[in-house]
Amino acid sequence: MTRLSLSPGIDAPDELYADLLAAHEGLSEAESAALNARLILILANQIGSRELFRAALDAARPR
C-alpha cells in the first residue's frame, strides 16, 4: 500500500479549489450533500485500498 500523503500534492491548488466550489454553486444543501457523497465514492474507488481510505478517514475526523 502506498501511504497516505498529507504533504502538498495538488498540482494547481487554487484552480482545484475553485473547481470544487464551482461544482457546488447554485445547489441546495441536499444537492450539495449528494454531490459530495458521489464525489467521495468516486475518489474512494480511485484510492481502492481500504487501508488507505481508513487512513484518510482518520485524518479527516474532527479533533
Added chain:
Amino acid sequence: MQWNLGKVFFGDRKVYEFNLLAETGHRRPAFINLQQYHLEHDMVARLRALQAAGASIDLRGAHRVAGVEAAGDHVALDIDTPEGPYRIEAEWLVACDGAGSPVREALGLGFAGRVFEDNFLIADVTMQAEFPTERWFWFDPPFNPGQSALLHKQPDGVWRIDLQLGRDIDREREKEPGRVRARVRQMLGPDVAFELEWVSIYTFQCRRMERFRHGRVLFAGDAAHQVSPFGARGANSGIQDTDNLAWKLAAVIAGEAPEALLDSYHAERLQAADENILASTRSTDFITPKSAMSRTFRDAVLDLSERCEFARPLVNSGRLSVPTIHDGSALNTPDGLPEGPARSRPGAPCPDAPLEPGFLLDRLGHGFVLMALGMPAPEVPGTAPLAVPAPGDEMRARYLGDAPRALYLIRPDQHVAARWADAAPATIATALSRALGATP
C-alpha cells in the same frame, strides 16, 4: 426455483442488472428458492423413512415444553399435551424452539441485540401473465416512495412481493386485501392480472445468545440467533447449526469424543452467527438507512450505479449467504499446505467439484474422510479413504493449486479439519483426535 438475473431499480428507473454467474462444477446451483413448507414436508418424509429403517425417533405433535430443569447429568422436561402432562428426562436437549424459545426463557438466558422498527409487508400472488424468473429490487420506487420493494418468484407459480412499509404503521389496515391489491397493482402495472394468496406483516431483530451451549442444553436455529431476512440466512444458518452439532453430539454419545467437543459447537456457530448478523445488519442499513447522511450515501451509490460499474458492488440488497470458514477453530490443525488454495484451508467448507461418477460433496458427510489427491490414501483408523489419483481441473483448482498432491482430512460436516502436502499416519491420527476435541 432458481434465478440468475437480478434487476435493481432506483426511483422510476432501472439502474442496472446483474447475472448471478455461478461457478461451474457444482452439483447445486448458487441459489435455490424453496418455501419452508416444502422443506418441512421433505424433512418429515426423511424422518419417517429413518423410522421405517429402525431409527428410534419419536415425533410428537401438540406436546408443549412447559418446564425445563437442567441438571449436571441430564435435563428434565415437563410436557403438556391435550391428554395431560408428563415428565421426561433426557441426557441431552437440543433446543430449537424458535426465536421466542421457551427453553431459553425457562433457563433465564438472555437474547441481546438490535431491534429494527421498520415493518415489511409480504404478499404472495399468483399471476396469469408470463412474468420473467428474475429478482427485482426497488429502492424508493414511485409505488412505494421512500421505501423499498422486492419481487421474486417462488415454486408453484407463486410470486413473492416484499414491501417496506416503514415505522409506526397501522398493521391491521395495511393487511386489508383491498389495500394490498391496490399496492400490488401499482407495482405490477394495471394490465397484469393476479390473485392474492397470502399476506403478512413482519418486523425483525438481529440478536443472539451469549453461549449456545449450557451444559447439556444446546441451542440451535432461531432460538440461538436471529437475523434479518435480507440474505436468506435464518433457516440456512439453522441447518448449518445442525450440520455442525449432529456429528459432535453423536460422537460424544457414542463415547468417541469428550464432552468438550460440544464447546466447539458453540465457538464455531457463534462465529457464524456473528458473521450472519454483521452481513444482515449491513444489508438492513443499506435498504433502510437510519440517518440522513446514511441515506445520502445510499442514494449516491444507487445513483452512480447506473453509469459507473464500480458502484455496483456497493449496492447491498442482501448478500447471498455462504457457509462460514472456521478460521481459528480449536478443531483445526495448522495448515500443512499453505501454498494451496485459500478457499479449502482448514476450517473451510469443502467446495464442490465434479468427481466421477458424480460430485465430491456426495462422497463426503458420513464420518471423517481422508481424501488423497494424486497419491494413495494412507490407512488411518477412524477415517474412510477417498483416493483421487487423477483429479480433474476443478478438483485441482479448488484443492491443489500448483501442488502436485495433497491429503485432506474432512469432517462429517464437510469442513476441512487438516490438509498436508503429505503426512504420516501418526500425524493424521493426531489431527483426527484434535478434530474430535481430544487433543488440544
